[in-house]
Amino acid sequence: MVISMIGAIDIGGTKTITGLADQNGQILEQIKFESCTENWETHFERCAESLSKLCKRHQTETSGLKGIGISLPAMTDSEKGILVYAPFSGWRDIPVAEWFARRLNQPAVYVENDVNACALGELKFGHGRTYKDFLWITVSTGIGGAVVADARLITGWHHLAGEFGHLKVERVHPRRCPCGQEGCLEAHASGTAIGKAFQEYLLSNPEAEQILKAHPYPVDAYGCRMLAVKGDKGAMEIYRQAGRYLGIAIAQAVNLLNPQAVIFGGGVSASLDLLEPEIRRVLEKEAVHQAGRAVFLYTALGYEAALAGAAALVP
Ligand SMILES: [Zn+2]
Structure with a gap:
């Protein structure tokens, strides 16, 4: 088992990927599925279940992760962890970080717009x-x-x-x-x-x-x-x-x-x-x-x- 794995969720307009990464941004394992654009709570629940499943396979729990990062195809307020507006689904004002923190028993949840997340990923790992x-x-x-x-x-x-x-x-x-x-x-x-x-x-x-x-x-x-x-x-x-x-x-x-x-x-x-x-x-x-x-x-x-x-x- 890798110490302090990171949980990653990339919610896209058509597909979503959950994954576990090490400190160098290497994805250890991932699961891909269709994005459900109708109901955000239904979709977030699927993301949470998927990440929990990955953790179990790697002999840990979501509470044992170093933290969870979530990239969204949306305008976001990363300081507050809020999805402001998602054109692909019409979702508005969703407290994403708070929802996942409670659901996955993991206080360190970070949220960012997908393009900004790519740039930050490139900065840190690329x-x-x-x-x-x-x-x-x-x-x-x-x-x-x-x-x-x-x-x-x-x-x-x-x-x-x-x-x-x-x-x-x-x-x-x-x-x-x-x-x-x-x-x-x-x-x-x-x-x-x-x-x-x-x-x-x-x-x-x-x-x-x-x-x-x-x-x-x-x-x-x-x-x-x-x-x-x-x-x-x-x-x-x-x-x-x-x-x-x-x-x-x-x-x-x-x-x-x-x-x-x-x-x-x-x-x-x-x-x-x-x-x-x-x-x-x-x-x-x-x-x-x-x-x-x-x-x-x-x-x-x-x-x-x-x-x-x-x-x-x-x-
Ligand atoms: Zn334009």
């Missing part, structure tokens, strides 16, 4: 061992961001700092963003946006049927990537455009913050090879002096960065 000033960017279904400066997460007055996905990048032909505004980075370069552009490309291209017959990929960001790496000009252009928009936003961020590194996480970031040349080209033009020379890295925490991030919340 590239943060080398870089103390970095911008974290999740490019997935949506786009999220977090700012780490001098080894500290910048949260801002209302815990809204680092809302990178809502920097405005398109004024002439802006698309509507899920946040209600227009021209946001998320509306132009997220996995959803790339998938939509891919769909439009296939519909407007008379050879689309042939393309899809030859390559039966899904009509989403992943399918677009697969065609792009095969040299399809239209698919490559979609990634070039997404890279351009990311470049515009990153240029603004590095001009403001001058980070050492930009660290990417999320499924679409696995296509950094397709995105980076255009991001670099924009930075060359729009970033001031050396600010554009920030190192680009893919997260050291892998695909389930938010689970390691949840573990990182426990001091």
